[in-house]
Amino acid sequence: MKKQSMFPLNHVLGFVLSIALTVGAVFIVYQTDFSASVKMNIIGTLAIFQALIQLIMFMHITEGKSGGINIINIAYAIFLAIVVVAGSIWVLTTGHAAM
Amino acid sequence: MKYDFFVTGDPIILMSQIGIGLTMIGLIALITYLKKWTYLWKEWFTTVDHKKIGIMYIIAGVLMFFRGGVDGLMMKAQTSRPGLELLNAQHYDEIFTTHGIVMILFMAMPMLIGIMNVLIPLQIGARDVAFPKLNALSFWSFFVAALLFNISFVIGGSPDAGWTSYFPLAGKEFSPDIGNNYYAIALQISGIGTLATGINFIVTILKMRAPGMKLLKMPMFTWTSLVTSVLIVAAFPILTIALLMMTLDRMFGAHFFTVAAGGDPMLWLNLFWLWGHPEVYIVVLPAFGMFSEVIATFSRKNLFGYVTMVVSIVAIAFLSMLVWVHHFYTMGNSAAVNSVFSITTMMIAIPTGVKIFNWLFTMRKGKIQFSNAMLWSLAFIPCFTIGGVTGVMLAMAAADYQYHNTMFLVAHFHYVLIPGVVFAVFAGLYYWWPKMFGFALNEKIGKWHFWLFVIGFNLTFMPMFFVGLDGMSRRMYTYSESTGWAPWLGFSAVGSLVMAAGFAALVYNLYWSFRYASRDVGSDPWDARTLEWATASPVQEYNFAVIPEVTELDQFWKDKKEGTNKIKKEDIKDIHMPSNSAVPIIMGVAFGIVGFFLVFEMFILSAIFSVGIIACLIANSFDYDDGYHIPAKKVLETERKWRGDL
Ligand code: HEM
Ligand SMILES: [Cu+2]
Numbered sequence: 001m002k003k004q005s006m007f008p009l010n011h012v013l014g015f016v017l018s019i020a021l022t023v024g025a026v027f028i029v030y031q032t033d034f035s036a037s038v039k040m041n042i043i044g045t046l047a048i049f050q051a052l053i054q055l056i057m058f059m060h061i062t063e064g065k066s067g068g069i070n071i072i073n074i075a076y077a078i079f080l081a082i083v084v085v086a087g088s089i090w091v092l093t094t095g096h097a098a099m
Numbered sequence: 100m101k102y103d104f105f106v107t108g109d110p111i112i113l114m115s116q117i118g119i120g121l122t123m124i125g126l127i128a129l130i131t132y133l134k135k136w137t138y139l140w141k142e143w144f145t146t147v148d149h150k151k152i153g154i155m156y157i158i159a160g161v162l163m164f165f166r167g168g169v170d171g172l173m174m175k176a177q178t179s180r181p182g183l184e185l186l187n188a189q190h191y192d193e194i195f196t197t198h199g200i201v202m203i204l205f206m207a208m209p210m211l212i213g214i215m216n217v218l219i220p221l222q223i224g225a226r227d228v229a230f231p232k233l234n235a236l237s238f239w240s241f242f243v244a245a246l247l248f249n250i251s252f253v254i255g256g257s258p259d260a261g262w263t264s265y266f267p268l269a270g271k272e273f274s275p276d277i278g279n280n281y282y283a284i285a286l287q288i289s290g291i292g293t294l295a296t297g298i299n300f301i302v303t304i305l306k307m308r309a310p311g312m313k314l315l316k317m318p319m320f321t322w323t324s325l326v327t328s329v330l331i332v333a334a335f336p337i338l339t340i341a342l343l344m345m346t347l348d349r350m351f352g353a354h355f356f357t358v359a360a361g362g363d364p365m366l367w368l369n370l371f372w373l374w375g376h377p378e379v380y381i382v383v384l385p386a387f388g389m390f391s392e393v394i395a396t397f398s399r400k401n402l403f404g405y406v407t408m409v410v411s412i413v414a415i416a417f418l419s420m421l422v423w424v425h426h427f428y429t430m431g432n433s434a435a436v437n438s439v440f441s442i443t444t445m446m447i448a449i450p451t452g453v454k455i456f457n458w459l460f461t462m463r464k465g466k467i468q469f470s471n472a473m474l475w476s477l478a479f480i481p482c483f484t485i486g487g488v489t490g491v492m493l494a495m496a497a498a499d500y501q502y503h504n505t506m507f508l509v510a511h512f513h514y515v516l517i518p519g520v521v522f523a524v525f526a527g528l529y530y531w532w533p534k535m536f537g538f539a540l541n542e543k544i545g546k547w548h549f550w551l552f553v554i555g556f557n558l559t560f561m562p563m564f565f566v567g568l569d570g571m572s573r574r575m576y577t578y579s580e581s582t583g584w585a586p587w588l589g590f591s592a593v594g595s596l597v598m599a600a601g602f603a604a605l606v607y608n609l610y611w612s613f614r615y616a617s618r619d620v621g622s623d624p625w626d627a628r629t630l631e632w633a634t635a636s637p638v639q640e641y642n643f644a645v646i647p648e649v650t651e652l653d654q655f656w657k658d659k660k661e662g663t664n665k666i667k668k669e670d671i672k673d674i675h676m677p678s679n680s681a682v683p684i685i686m687g688v689a690f691g692i693v694g695f696f697l698v699f700e701m702f703i704l705s706a707i708f709s710v711g712i713i714a715c716l717i718a719n720s721f722d723y724d725d726g727y728h729i730p731a732k733k734v735l736e737t738e739r740k741w742r743g744d745l
Contacts, residue, residue: 090436
């Protein structure tokens with residue numbers, strides 16, 4: 001455990017950052033004239049930062065001693081994300097209706 | 100939006116409305132007359148005790164089983180003869196929709212989660228689950244969602260697009276009534292509760308095991324519950340998102356699933372089954388665990404191949420995330436997609452087969468005792484195997500073009516779900532009843548229950564394989580004489596009555612045993628093997644006076660044989676317990692009210708009442724009550740009552 005201070009600086013910082021990233025994404029989609037694919041790339045990048053902030057500032061992956069379980073947990077989560085996202089895209093874009 | 104607040108114009112529904120009204124008034128009057136309100140509030144509604152929460156889950160599950168069963172009987176009556184008009188097409192649609200949802204989400208899930216609640220802390224030698232209050236919230240959100248869903252048929256109208264609610268049918272364009280809003284909202288609320296349960300049990304099992312209980316020393320039911328919880332956490336968020344998208348489509352004009360504005364109805368199927376297939380394993384895995392416990396106890400042997408059992412459960416869970424497309428081979432996928440998913444689906448049969456052989460080998464050369472719990476387990480094996488083998492037939496994409504959406508499919512999943520879940524719940528209830536209530540269910544009436552139900556089940560569902568192969572599609576509300584299906588379906592309808600008689604025998608058994616069964620069952624009536632039997636029957640509120648130390652798989656069995664199951668007076672200390680809380684039930688009710696207004700698309704009202712949910716969260720954050728202590732003296736007194744001298 002890190003030392004506990006009264007003011008939850010990390011949490012507030014994380015909170016502000018995640019709101020900023022979300023608002024940023026909305027702004028880029030609605031208020032800019034980038035092409036669709038550029039927009040996608042930008043908000044995709046923002047999403048990755050968002051995930052990192054959540055993991056480090058709120059879910060404390062860098063702390064704690066149950067490292068083994070955390071690793072399995074993250075590996076499984078990544079596996080699931082790939083199955084759900086890549087699997088869905090594969091299934092839905094290769095069918096007869098899409099060709 | 101179009102709806103009539105009360106469903107009108109049908110005598111059956113009018114009768115149910117009056118019936119429901121009278122029952123409610125009767126219940127309230129009865130409780131008031133018996134002056135039981137404070138008792139109920141203090142001992143049950145606000146409880147955070149995992150055993151009581153488990154019992155409430157089970158009671159709700161039995162009630163829902165009745166409701167779903169009546170739906171089933173009505174469908175069987177309607178198709179018992181060709182050309183009948185007991186129900187019209189619309190009614191039939193509503194009934195098969197609610198039947199499916201009630202049975203899977205409001206019967207199977209609460210029954211299994213209820214039994215998990217009662218048992219998991221006991222099996223791992225803990226005093227409660229990791230987050231007792233969250234556990235109560237899980238229960239109340241499930242219960243409120245079940246009520247919300249069940250009032251749909253008298254207020255506003257039931258959903259009618261099948262338990263799968265495929266788009267475009269389930270969208271606003273083709274289902275403008277509010278029935279499908281009930282689907283989206285009620286499932287959402289109960290799904291939140293289930294997700295919380297999954298998290299709760301993962302933490303409980305990983306963090307709260309008795310000292311010395313390594314992962315590979317956990318009882319099999321605990322293992323299956325752990326893996327089920329992991330699957331819940333993996334799969335339920337997908338349902339949450341899919342339902343949210345459905346809600347946005349239906350209420351706010353979004354187009355996730357409508358072709359019109361670039362959406363895709365197939366995306367719904369895809370997301371639904373990404374959750375739906377794991378869901379069927381979520382309900383069947385804990386059931387496997389229960390059979391394992393029962394078979395080991397009544398064969399007087401330890402479980403054959405414990406490690407292979409664990410490996411196959413994990414393998415099943417892993418594969419079950421990789422097979423969802425087998426539910427829509429006919430959607431027009433590419434050949435590569437269908438082939439890959441055929442193979443993954445068939446692979447699931449391998450670990451499942453391993454488990455079947457493990458059970459058989461556990462019984463081999465055992466001294467089998469034909470108690471009721473064991474009978475259900477014995478009947479499970481052949482019936483479930485029929486379901487599994489027909490599943491492998493369905494798994495072949497090319498062949499599935501023939502079977503898909505026929506009665507053959509309906510027979511398949513009833514042959515896996517009924518033996519796999521319902522038989523298991525019955526086995527579990529007969530087996531663990533003494534732990535929950537301090538008396539056993541009657542074995543003789545239980546035999547009636549068993550034989551009527553098992554025979555009735557086979558009579559009901561076996562004919563469906565044949566009409567299915569003969570081309571009868573599922574969800575047909577009637578058919579003509581010339582199809583030649585009448586004899587099969589008539590037979591099947593009679594079978595459903597036999598099954599209903601079996602259920603009646605169960606209800607009679609509950610009644611009889613409550614009144615007359617001996618209250619002197621002892622703490623270990625079956626001479627069992629796992630730690631839950633080291634507690635009193637019914638279990639003391641603190642579970643274990645002294646937390647047991649574990650060195651073996653069947654620790655309790657070893658202690659009994661070596662006489663080390665005594666506790667020492669000096670080891671008894673004050674026991675810390677969590678306090679009851681009214682927050683979960685109030686929050687549940689708030690969820691229910693918000694849900695109700697959302698169903699009717701009254702957004703302002705639902706926004707106002709969601710303040711209630713937030714208020715509960717805030718109240719909970721400022722709740723500094725960290726429980727109370729049961730003094731060692733009192734613990735000692737309680738222990739003396741059932742252990743004798745200490
Ligand atoms: C050996 C294992 C199994 C295999 C290979 C298998 C295969 C399949 C396949 C291919 C389908 C889709 C058929 C179609 O729509 O045409 C299906 C449907 C279904 N299976 Fe299984 N299954 C297996 C075990 C189970 C188990 C254990 C359960 C539940 C406890 C289950 C519950 C269901 C349900 C509920 C459906 C139909 C849902 C619907 O369309 O409404 N299956 N199964
Ligand atoms: Cu499936």
